[in-house]
Amino acid sequence: MSFDERKKTRVTLLDVARHANVSRATASLVLRKSPLVGSETRSRVEQAMRDLGYVYNIGAARLRVERSQIIGAIVPNLTNPFFAELLSGIEEVIGETGKVVILANSGDRVERQATLLQRMREHGVDGVILCPAARTAPALSEEIADWGMPVVQVLRHISFNIDYVGADYAAGMRQAVDYLASLGHEKIAFAAHGSVQSAYQERVDGFRDAMLSKALDPGILIHFPTQLGEIASATHLLFDQATRPTAVICFNHLVALGLAAGLHDCGLTIGRDLSLIGFDDVADEEAIRPKLTSVSTGPVTIGEMAARLLLERITNPHLPPRRVVNETTLNIRQSCGRPM
Amino acid sequence: MSFDERKKTRVTLLDVARHANVSRATASLVLRKSPLVGSETRSRVEQAMRDLGYVYNIGAARLRVERSQIIGAIVPNLTNPFFAELLSGIEEVIGETGKVVILANSGDRVERQATLLQRMREHGVDGVILCPAARTAPALSEEIADWGMPVVQVLRHISFNIDYVGADYAAGMRQAVDYLASLGHEKIAFAAHGSVQSAYQERVDGFRDAMLSKALDPGILIHFPTQLGEIASATHLLFDQATRPTAVICFNHLVALGLAAGLHDCGLTIGRDLSLIGFDDVADEEAIRPKLTSVSTGPVTIGEMAARLLLERITNPHLPPRRVVNETTLNIRQSCGRPM
DNA sequence: CTGAAAGCGCTTACAG
DNA sequence: CTGAAAGCGCTTACAG
Numbered sequence: 001m002s003f004d005e006r007k008k009t010r011v012t013l014l015d016v017a018r019h020a021n022v023s024r025a026t027a028s029l030v031l032r033k034s035p036l037v038g039s040e041t042r043s044r045v046e047q048a049m050r051d052l053g054y055v056y057n058i059g060a061a062r063l064r065v066e067r068s069q070i071i072g073a074i075v076p077n078l079t080n081p082f083f084a085e086l087l088s089g090i091e092e093v094i095g096e097t098g099k100v101v102i103l104a105n106s107g108d109r110v111e112r113q114a115t116l117l118q119r120m121r122e123h124g125v126d127g128v129i130l131c132p133a134a135r136t137a138p139a140l141s142e143e144i145a146d147w148g149m150p151v152v153q154v155l156r157h158i159s160f161n162i163d164y165v166g167a168d169y170a171a172g173m174r175q176a177v178d179y180l181a182s183l184g185h186e187k188i189a190f191a192a193h194g195s196v197q198s199a200y201q202e203r204v205d206g207f208r209d210a211m212l213s214k215a216l217d218p219g220i221l222i223h224f225p226t227q228l229g230e231i232a233s234a235t236h237l238l239f240d241q242a243t244r245p246t247a248v249i250c251f252n253h254l255v256a257l258g259l260a261a262g263l264h265d266c267g268l269t270i271g272r273d274l275s276l277i278g279f280d281d282v283a284d285e286e287a288i289r290p291k292l293t294s295v296s297t298g299p300v301t302i303g304e305m306a307a308r309l310l311l312e313r314i315t316n317p318h319l320p321p322r323r324v325v326n327e328t329t330l331n332i333r334q335s336c337g338r339p340m
Numbered sequence: 341m342s343f344d345e346r347k348k349t350r351v352t353l354l355d356v357a358r359h360a361n362v363s364r365a366t367a368s369l370v371l372r373k374s375p376l377v378g379s380e381t382r383s384r385v386e387q388a389m390r391d392l393g394y395v396y397n398i399g400a401a402r403l404r405v406e407r408s409q410i411i412g413a414i415v416p417n418l419t420n421p422f423f424a425e426l427l428s429g430i431e432e433v434i435g436e437t438g439k440v441v442i443l444a445n446s447g448d449r450v451e452r453q454a455t456l457l458q459r460m461r462e463h464g465v466d467g468v469i470l471c472p473a474a475r476t477a478p479a480l481s482e483e484i485a486d487w488g489m490p491v492v493q494v495l496r497h498i499s500f501n502i503d504y505v506g507a508d509y510a511a512g513m514r515q516a517v518d519y520l521a522s523l524g525h526e527k528i529a530f531a532a533h534g535s536v537q538s539a540y541q542e543r544v545d546g547f548r549d550a551m552l553s554k555a556l557d558p559g560i561l562i563h564f565p566t567q568l569g570e571i572a573s574a575t576h577l578l579f580d581q582a583t584r585p586t587a588v589i590c591f592n593h594l595v596a597l598g599l600a601a602g603l604h605d606c607g608l609t610i611g612r613d614l615s616l617i618g619f620d621d622v623a624d625e626e627a628i629r630p631k632l633t634s635v636s637t638g639p640v641t642i643g644e645m646a647a648r649l650l651l652e653r654i655t656n657p658h659l660p661p662r663r664v665v666n667e668t669t670l671n672i673r674q675s676c677g678r679p680m
Numbered sequence: 681c682t683g684a685a686a687g688c689g690c691t692t693a694c695a696g
Numbered sequence: 697c698t699g700a701a702a703g704c705g706c707t708t709a710c711a712g
Contacts, residue, residue: 010689012688012689012690013689013690013691014689014690022697022698022699023698023699023700024689024690024691024699024700025691025692025698025699025700026697026698026699028690028691028692029691029697029698031690032691036697037697037698038697041697041698053486055458055461055462056462056690057462057464057688057689057690058462058463058464058690059399059402059403059408059463059464059688059689059690060403060688060689060690060691060704061689061690061691062399062690062704063399063400063403063688063689063690063691063703063704063705063706064689064690064691064692064703064704065690065691065692065704068399069463070442070463073443078424078425078427078428078431079421079424079425079428079623079640081419081421081424083424084418084419084421084423084424085418085419087418087443088418088419088445091418091443091444091445092445095444095445095456098459100442100444100459100460100463101442101443101444102410102440102441102442102443103413103427103431103441103442103443104431104435104440104441105428105431105432105435116435118395119438119440120440121395122395122396122397122398123398123399123409123410123440124397124398124399146393228623228626228627229623229626232626232627257624257627258627260627260629261626261627261628261629264629265629283419283568283569284597284624286568286569286572286601287568287572287597287598287600287601288601288628289600289601289604289605300419350705352704352705352706353705353706353707354705354706362681362682362683363682363683363684364683364684364705364706364707365682365683365684365707365708366681366682366683368706368707368708369681369682369707371706372707376681377681377682378681381681381682396706397704397705397706398706399704399705399706400688400704400705400706400707401705401706401707402688402706403687403688403689403690403704403705403706403707404687404688404705404706404707404708405688405706405707405708
């Protein structure tokens with residue numbers, strides 16, 4: 001059968017019904033597994049579907065029923081393995097329910113994010129999981145409420161009126177600082193990175209608070225370039241400070257990777273000349289030598305939780321907004337030692 | 341306005357038309373930017389859309405018109421950064437056209453892949469980019485043809501009847517072998533990994549052919565565990581062979597990462613005690629020390645090309661099947677030296 | 681440039 | 697358990 005012939009012979013539910021000698025209504029009931037239809041009839045209809053090669057048309061069904069079976073996911077960066085793991089968690093639990101996820105990359109840009117949200121509304125998504133771009137106006141939450149669109153924020157948040165799933169970044173910083181302090185470190189730097197948003201702020205504030213509570217100076221805060229390739233060659237920034245740090249806590253795994261390389265290039269031995277703690281604990285941390293001690297935030301789990309929360313929100317839109325803050329754990333490996 | 345009130349007040353094209361004092365047909369023409377409608381009328385309608393907060397319903401439009409504006413993408417593994425980069429290329433070019441991509445993870449399992457394809461058909465996707473799961477029956481290509489569904493295969497192929505975009509893995513192997521041979525290596529191992537599919541076969545065959553054409557023994561072929569964490573601890577396999585290799589070519593960047601770590605654990609220095617060449621050249625290669633010499637396959641570019649090919653296929657279904665095979669390049673960095 | 685009408689493929693009361 | 701009918705929100709000839 002040629003492509004064109006096929007077009008006009010698309011088989012519909014009515015065709016199936018006729019083939020099975022039932023009404024279209026009955027065929028529809030079979031499709032949706034209603035108990036109203038007898039087993040003999042049911043199997044006759046199912047056989048007809050197979051015979052004719054029937055394909056359910058979700059789009060047509062959606063027109064009648066308020067459910068598209070499509071979920072949107074918007075992340076600021078697809079290339080970052082951290083977000084890839086997040087997505088994998090999301091796709092896993094959404095996929096299990098038979099729904100489908102539309103993926104989009106905002107590039108951390110607000111205008112593009114607006115376009116994507118609009119596009120998703122046009123596709124009638126049942127809800128979206130959004131990692132808001134940096135500098136997203138908090139007013140977006142009111143728009144979202146006006147639209148009546150179920151949304152959960154992941155990793156970053158712009159409003160308390162919308163569900164949120166993230167990690168306890170501040171606690172993670174405390175674990176890192178406490179551990180380094182227990183080894184005797186007092187001059188601890190924070191190696192920041194990327195755009196300023198809630199997760200950034202919580203990490204920076206968490207670092208400062210943790211340092212202050214140990215009566216240490218939280219003043220060594222350095223911002224590293226965005227591109228992984230440039231981080232290594234910016235390592236010297238660590239040593240251009242008024243006080244030279246004996247340990248560094250990294251904003252995320254990209255910075256950790258970059259600095260691990262950069263320190264090697266400087267001829268320094270990690271864990272001896274300088275202690276290094278990573279953040280996020282993506283798969284790589286195990287593969288670097290020395291193995292990186294790192295604060296784990298569990299991106300896959302966060303993705304799964306966000307997906308579950310969204311599904312609940314969809315079935316029950318009137319729930320009060322919830323916040324799920326995942327615990328962090330410090331995985332102690334080989335990149336920290338006592339200060340020299 | 342509450343959630344429930346909103347539901348019943350959904351604004352339709354007819355509402356817009358009435359508000360703007362035109363017919364529904366005219367409003368529809370404005371929507372699709374037809375030149376048939378006068379500029380004064382057009383702006384009146386556009387104003388009405390804004391006033392009423394109209395949202396275009398793609399699903400409804402699709403019912404009339406054969407185009408869902410949805411593209412499917414099926415990959416065997418989301419967590420692998422290589423596929424994340426591929427996806428980012430796909431999303432980029434599909435997104436530019438205003439279309440949307442449905443993402444799904446087959447887990448490299450044939451049955452799950454079948455479910456996903458079915459689900460995508462039900463959603464009426466305009467086409468799908470498929471990286472076929474290992475052991476996919478070639479007969480799938482006939483099913484796809486029967487469905488009349490535009491498909492392009494990426495990275496792996498199961499049939500010559502379907503468009504394909506990949507990389508010239510064999511040429512990449514030749515570049516790697518030639519380079520090592522030029523340094524004087526004769527005992528070169530191939531560190532394989534993962535499931536057997538076309539890309540696997542092409543790499544293995546490419547390695548063997550390249551070795552034979554240099555009159556070298558292609559017999560040192562070792563299969564490493566799937567999980568990144570286990571590769572490092574399996575490094576000893578390299579030295580359990582009848583002839584001890586002086587260089588290793590890795591199947592992909594995961595193996596390269598794992599072996600780089602494992603060799604370090606064995607107290608060996610890469611580039612001196614053993615030369616190592618990576619494959620795929622994901623961002624990490626630059627961040628490892630020593631920097632890994634690696635064959636680049638350009639996953640982002642492949643994703644972009646696959647997306648473009650699919651768009652062409654959709655607009656012109658009768659084109660003969662095409663094969664786009666991307667060139668590979670050898671990025672020489674620091675992980676290879678002369679044999680000891 | 682505009683209006684009235686048919687139809688895309690489904691679901692959902694409603695009456696039997 | 698089944699049939700006839702209305703309707704979801706759009707597009708597309710067709711006639712003006």
